[in-house]
Amino acid sequence: xxxxxxxxxxxxxxxxxxxxxxxxxxxxxxxxxxxxxxxxxxxxxxxxxxxxxxxxxxxxxxxxxxxxxxxxxxxxxxxxxxxxxxxxxxxxxxxxxxxxxxxxxxxxxxxxxxxxxxxxxxxxxxxxxxxxxxxxxxxxxxxxxxxxxxxxxxxxxxxxxxxxxxxxxxxxxxxxxxxxxxxxxxxxxxxxxxxxxxxxxxxxxxxxxxxxxxxxxxxxxxxxxxxxxxxxxxxxxxxxxxxxxxxxxxxxxxxxxxxxxxxxxxxxxxxxxxxxxxxxxxxxxxxxxxxxxxxxxxxxxxxxxxxxxxxxxxxxxxxxxxxxxxxxxxxxxxxxxxxxxxxxxxxxxxxxxxxxxxxxxxxxxxxxxxxxxxxxxxxxxxxxxxxxxxxxxxxxxxxxxxxxxxxxxxxxxxxxxxxxxxxxxxxxxxxxxxxxxxxxxxxxxxxxxxxxxxxxxxxxxxxxxxxxxxxxx
Amino acid sequence: xxxxxxxxxxxxxxxxxxxxxxxxxxxxxxxxxxxxxxxxxxxxxxxxxxxxxxxxxxxxxxxxxxxxxxxxxxxxxxxxxxxxxxxxxxxxxxxxxxxxxxxxxxxxxxxxxxxxxxxxxxxxxxxxxxxxxxxxxxxxxxxxxxxxxxxxxxxxxxxxxxxxxxxxxxxxxxxxxxxxxxxxxxxxxxxxxxxxxxxxxxxxxxxxxxxxxxxxxxxxxxxxxxxxxxxxxxxxxxxxxxxxxxxxxxxxxxxxxxxxxxxxxxxxxxxxx
Numbered sequence: 001x002x003x004x005x006x007x008x009x010x011x012x013x014x015x016x017x018x019x020x021x022x023x024x025x026x027x028x029x030x031x032x033x034x035x036x037x038x039x040x041x042x043x044x045x046x047x048x049x050x051x052x053x054x055x056x057x058x059x060x061x062x063x064x065x066x067x068x069x070x071x072x073x074x075x076x077x078x079x080x081x082x083x084x085x086x087x088x089x090x091x092x093x094x095x096x097x098x099x100x101x102x103x104x105x106x107x108x109x110x111x112x113x114x115x116x117x118x119x120x121x122x123x124x125x126x127x128x129x130x131x132x133x134x135x136x137x138x139x140x141x142x143x144x145x146x147x148x149x150x151x152x153x154x155x156x157x158x159x160x161x162x163x164x165x166x167x168x169x170x171x172x173x174x175x176x177x178x179x180x181x182x183x184x185x186x187x188x189x190x191x192x193x194x195x196x197x198x199x200x201x202x203x204x205x206x207x208x209x210x211x212x213x214x215x216x217x218x219x220x221x222x223x224x225x226x227x228x229x230x231x232x233x234x235x236x237x238x239x240x241x242x243x244x245x246x247x248x249x250x251x252x253x254x255x256x257x258x259x260x261x262x263x264x265x266x267x268x269x270x271x272x273x274x275x276x277x278x279x280x281x282x283x284x285x286x287x288x289x290x291x292x293x294x295x296x297x298x299x300x301x302x303x304x305x306x307x308x309x310x311x312x313x314x315x316x317x318x319x320x321x322x323x324x325x326x327x328x329x330x331x332x333x334x335x336x337x338x339x340x341x342x343x344x345x346x347x348x349x350x351x352x353x354x355x356x357x358x359x360x361x362x363x364x365x366x367x368x369x370x371x372x373x374x375x376x377x378x379x380x381x382x383x384x385x386x387x388x389x390x391x392x393x394x395x396x397x398x399x400x401x402x403x404x405x406x407x408x409x410x411x412x413x414x415x416x417x418x419x420x421x422x423x424x425x426x427x428x429x430x431x432x433x434x435x436x437x438x439x440x441x442x443x444x445x446x447x448x449x450x451x452x453x454x455x456x457x458x459x460x461x462x463x464x465x466x467x468x469x470x471x472x473x
Numbered sequence: 474x475x476x477x478x479x480x481x482x483x484x485x486x487x488x489x490x491x492x493x494x495x496x497x498x499x500x501x502x503x504x505x506x507x508x509x510x511x512x513x514x515x516x517x518x519x520x521x522x523x524x525x526x527x528x529x530x531x532x533x534x535x536x537x538x539x540x541x542x543x544x545x546x547x548x549x550x551x552x553x554x555x556x557x558x559x560x561x562x563x564x565x566x567x568x569x570x571x572x573x574x575x576x577x578x579x580x581x582x583x584x585x586x587x588x589x590x591x592x593x594x595x596x597x598x599x600x601x602x603x604x605x606x607x608x609x610x611x612x613x614x615x616x617x618x619x620x621x622x623x624x625x626x627x628x629x630x631x632x633x634x635x636x637x638x639x640x641x642x643x644x645x646x647x648x649x650x651x652x653x654x655x656x657x658x659x660x661x662x663x664x665x666x667x668x669x670x671x672x673x674x675x676x677x678x679x680x681x682x683x684x685x686x687x688x689x690x691x692x693x694x695x696x697x698x699x700x701x702x703x704x705x706x707x708x709x710x711x712x713x714x715x716x717x718x719x720x721x722x723x724x725x726x727x728x729x730x731x732x733x734x735x736x737x738x739x740x741x742x743x744x745x746x
Contacts, residue, residue, distance in 0.1 A: 226643060227645050228645040228646045344711040
C-alpha cells in the first residue's frame with residue numbers, strides 16, 4: 001500500500017468555498033482499500049494525517065429523557081455551540097444535530113482522540129454539566145461507522161418511532177446552521193449531501209414511513225380508509241383515558257370537526273370538552289348523538305356494553321346510512337361487537353387495532369431491512385470517495401487518465417497517418433508521450449504532495465478530481 | 474382494418490399488463506405508462522371507428538362487431554376523461570381489461586355489415602347511439618367501482634385487510650365516484666332514451682312501440698331511477714349502493730346484448746352476427 005508513505009497536511013482553516021457541492025456519485029473506486037473500516041492510520045513522517053470522520057452522540061437508547069433534556073440545544077444555542085466547537089484546534093469541521101431524542105456531533109478531525117475530548121469539553125461547558133454526568137451515555141463512532149450512523153439517523157431507522165419523517169428536516173436545519181457558520185467543510189458537506197440523498201432514497205424506495213405503529217395512529221389510518229379525509233368528521237369521546245385522548249388529539253390534527261365528550265361525571269366531561277374545544281354531553285344523550293357524529297372513541301371503565309346493536313341500528317336511517325366508525329379501546333369492551341354487522345358501521349376494538357399494529361410493524365421491519373441495504377451501498381460509495389480524497393490515489397488516477405487518452409490517440413495515429421512506422425518507431429513514440437505526461441504532471445504532483453498547500457489539502461484534491469472528472473468512469 | 478384492430482388490441486393488452494404490474498409494484502410511473510398505453514390504443518381505436526364511420530356513412534353499429542367496438546371505444550374514452558377528474562389510478566385495472574375483452578370478442582365476429590336502412594343515417598340516430606353508449610360506459614364503471622367497494626368493505630369489515638386494503642382508496646371515495654358514475658350514466662341514458670323516442674315519433678309516428686329493447690331499456694332506467702331516489706331520500710349508500718350498481722349493470726348487459734339474442738325487435742340488426 002503506497003499511501004502509507006505519503007504525508008498529508010491538514011490546515012484547520014480548511015473550509016470549502018461556496019456552498020454548492022458536487023453530489024455526483026463517485027464510481028466504485030479501483031483504489032478501494034483493503035483495510036477494514038476505511039480509516040487507515042497513515043504513518044507519515046511528519047505526523048499529519050488525513051481528516052477523519054468522527055461522530056459523538058447520545059440518543060433515546062443510551063440516555064434517559066432527563067439527560068437528553070439537559071443536553072438538548074435550541075436553535076440559537078446550537079449556533080453558539082458551533083462557534084465553540086470551531087474554536088477548538090482539534091476540530092476541523094463540525095455539524096451539530098440536536099432533537100428531543102438525540103444529540104449528534106459530527107466532526108472531521110486530524111486527531112480523533114483530541115477532537116473527542118474537545119467535543120466533550122465544549123458540551124459540558126455549553127450545558128454546565130460535568131463530563132462524568134453524560135459520558136456513560138455517549139457513543140463515539142469513527143469512519144464508516146460514523147457515516148452509517150448518520151445515514152441511519154436521517155433515514156429514520158434509528159428513531160424511536162422508526163420511519164417518522166421529522167428527523168430528516170431536523171438534520172437539514174442543523175446543516176443549514178453549520179453552513180451559515182461555515183463550520184462544515186469539504187468532507188462534511190459531501191457527507192451531509194449524501195445523507196440527504198440516501199434518506200430520500202430510503203423514503204421513496206421503501207415503505208418505511210407508510211405504516212402506523214401506535215394505537216391512535218392505527219385508528220387514524222383505519223379512519224382514513226373509511227372516510228378518506230377526516231376533515232370535518234365529528235367525533236364523540238366516551239369516557240377518558242390517555243390513549244383515547246391521544247387519538248382525539250390526532251384527529252384534531254387531521255382537522256376533524258366538532259368534538260363531543262360524554263363522561264359519567266359531567267364535570268370531568270366538561271373539563272375534557274374545554275381542552276378539546278368541544279361540547280360536553282350527558283351519558284344518556286349518547287344514542288341521540290349517533291345521528292350526527294362519525295367517529296366514536298370509547299374508553300370507559302364500565303363492565304357492560306354502553307351501546308347495543310338496536311340503538312345504533314335505529315340511528316342509521318336518520319343519519320342516511322353515512323358510515324359510523326367505533327374505536328373501542330376499553331377493556332372490557334364498551335361497544336357491542338354485534339354492531340359491526342350493521343351495514344356501513346365499523347367497530348374496531350383494542351385487539352383489532354393491536355393486530356393492525358403488528359401487521360404494520362412486520363411490514364416496517366421488512367422495509368427497514370431493505371433500507372439497511374440501501375445504506376450499506378451508500379456507505380461503500382462514500383468510502384470510495386473518502387479514500388480517493390488522498391494524494392496518491394488522486395495522482396494515480398490522474399496519470400491513468402492521461403495515459404489512457406495518450407494511448408488512444410497514439411493508436412489512432414499509428415493505424416492511419418503513421419501506419420508506415422516500424423515497431424521500434426512506435427515504441428519511441430510511446431516513450432515520448434510518457435515523458436510528456438510526466439513533465440506535465442510534475443508540478444501538480446509536487447503541489448499536491450507538498451505540505452505547503454494552504455487552505456486544506458482535501459479542498460485541492462477535491463478540485464483536482466472534479467477538474468479532471470476522475471470520479472467518472 | 475385488421476391492422477387497426479390488431480393495434481388497438483395490442484395496446485389495450487399492454488396497458489392491462491402495465492396496470493397489473495402497477496397493482497403489485499405501486500410505483501406511480503407504472504400507472505402513467507399504463508395510461509399512456511391505453512391512450513395509444515384509444516388513438517388506433519379512434520381511427521378504426523372513424524374508418525368504419527366513413528365507409529358506412531353512419532354511426533358504425535350495424536352488426537355486433539361494430540357495436541362492441543364502438544362500446545369499447547366509449548368505455549376507453551370515458552375512462553381517459555374520467556381519470557383527469559378523479560385520479561383513481563387503480564380503475565385502469567378495470568378499464569383496460571374490459572376494453573381488451575370487448576375488442577377481442579369484437580374482432581372474432583364477422584366484419585361486413587348488412588345493408589343498412591336509410592332511416593338509420595339520421596343525425597338523430599348518431600346522437601341517440603353516442604349518448605346512450607357514453608351513459609352505458611359510465612354505468613359500466615359504476616359497476617367496476619362497486620366491485621372495488623365491496624372488496625375494500627369486506628377487508629375493513631372482517632378486519633382481515635390484506636393485499637387490496639393497502640392499495641384501494643377509502644370507502645367514502647369509492648362510494649362518491651360510484652355515485653358520480655351513476656349520475657352521469659343515468660343522465661346520459663335518460664337523454665339518449667328521450668332522443669330515441671322523439672326520433673321514433675318522426676319515423677314511425679309513435680314514441681313507444683313495445684319493442685323488447687325499449688321495454689328492457691325502460692326497466693333498466695327505472696332500476697337506476699329507484700337507486701338514485703333511494704340514495705337521496707333514505708341514504709342507500711355504501712354496500713347496498715355498490716351491490717345495486719353491479720346488478721344494474723347486469724340488467725344493462727342483458728338489455729345491450731341479451732335482448733337481441735333472445736328476443737326480436739327493430740333494434741335487432743345492430744347486434745346480429
